[in-house]
Amino acid sequence: MKYRVIAASLAALFASSVPAFAQEAGPWSVEGRVGVVSDYRDRGYTLSAGEPVLQGEATLSHASGLYGGVWGSGIEEYGVGPDGDGATVEVTLYAGWAGSAGGFDIDLGVWSNVYPDGDDVNYVEFPLHIGRTFGDATFSTGVVWAPSQTGTGDEANTWVWTRAEYAPEAWPVSLHAMIGHEDGGFAPDGKTDWRVGVEAPLGAFTLGIDWVDSDTEDNAVVASVFWGF
Numbered sequence: 001m002k003y004r005v006i007a008a009s010l011a012a013l014f015a016s017s018v019p020a021f022a023q024e025a026g027p028w029s030v031e032g033r034v035g036v037v038s039d040y041r042d043r044g045y046t047l048s049a050g051e052p053v054l055q056g057e058a059t060l061s062h063a064s065g066l067y068g069g070v071w072g073s074g075i076e077e078y079g080v081g082p083d084g085d086g087a088t089v090e091v092t093l094y095a096g097w098a099g100s101a102g103g104f105d106i107d108l109g110v111w112s113n114v115y116p117d118g119d120d121v122n123y124v125e126f127p128l129h130i131g132r133t134f135g136d137a138t139f140s141t142g143v144v145w146a147p148s149q150t151g152t153g154d155e156a157n158t159w160v161w162t163r164a165e166y167a168p169e170a171w172p173v174s175l176h177a178m179i180g181h182e183d184g185g186f187a188p189d190g191k192t193d194w195r196v197g198v199e200a201p202l203g204a205f206t207l208g209i210d211w212v213d214s215d216t217e218d219n220a221v222v223a224s225v226f227w228g229f
Contacts, residue, residue, distance in 0.1 A: 023229075032058035032069075033206075035226030040073055043159060043182055044193030044214025047090070049076040055226075065099035067109075079118025087115030096127075105131045105140075113151070123151030136168040146185070157184030173200045191216045204228055 023030045034056035040048035053074035061067040071092040080086035096109020107129040115121045123146055131140030139162075146157040161180035179194040197210030206226045213219035 027063035029061050030058065031061070031229065032056065033226045033228045035206075035224060038223040039212075039220050040075060041195075041210075041212040041220060041222055043180055043186075044191065044195075044212060044217055046217065046220065047073075047075045047078075050220065051076075061098075065097045066095075067098060068093075068095040070094070075115075079115050079121035081119030085117050087118030087121065089116055090114075091116065103132065105129075105133075107142075111144075120150045123149050125157075131163075136166055138165045138167070139163070140165075148185070152185035155185035155188075157186050158182065173198050187216075197222075 034054070036052055036054055037048075038052050039046055039050050040053050040055070055071075055073040057069060057071040059067055059069035071094065073090050075088060075090045077086040077088050078090075091114045093112040093114065094109055096107060098105070098107040100106065107127070109127050111125045111127060113123050113125065125144050125146040127142060127144040129140060129142035131138060141162045142160070144159045144161075146152050148154055148156045159180055159182040161178060163176065163178040165174060165176040167174035175196075175198055177194070177196045179192070182191045182193070191214055193212070193214035195210050195212040197208060199206055199208045204227055206224075206228065208222075208224040208226075210222045210224070211219065212222055
């Protein structure tokens with residue numbers, strides 16, 4: 001987890017087409033968004049059984065580059081315990097630092113992925129993103145590493161990804177493509193996933209269409225609409 005958290009982080013770093021209406025108070029600012037996706041796909045997997053779900057996020061940032069926030073989504077029931085109940089909501093609490101060094105944009109953080117009512121499925125990940133913008137094009141790469149813990153099946157997990165975005169100011173839309181490879185507790189035999197898509201800002205809203213696929217699960221076309229604040 002989480003493609004959406006990565007996408008929001010990249011939007012802040014590279015000022016992509018996703019609108020952000022930050023509320024500022026001195027060196028602090030707050031921004032967020034809420035919306036719906038037709039299928040919650042993370043790293044190629046569907047986490048909502050192909051059904052639409054609500055998602056939302058809020059981030060508190062400081063002028064120094066430090067930030068923290070919370071991201072949440074509805075999911076298919078997960079981590080069902082002896083009582084027959086499992087989590088139907090996924091929550092990611094995150095914190096980190098985003099800034100520039102040597103001409104590159106850098107984001108280093110920690111994610112705590114929590115599944116209320118789920119049994120032994122919570123886990124922690126450490127993401128690192130590095131990117132650079134050349135005119136209208138932005139290229140970025142990163143790694144999300146989770147140490148061995150109960151929520152990852154007592155195995156470490158690593159997801160490495162690369163993303164490209166093309167967002168000319170004169171265009172009403174932006175284009176993006178992303179490919180990733182995962183090994184470890186969540187992909188014991190290794191897995192490659194990819195997506196391509198387009199986003200269009202419409203006032204305070206952002207509309208999106210993505211084609212998502214992997215070598216372990218059927219592909220899907222995912223539609224999304226988010227309201228930024």
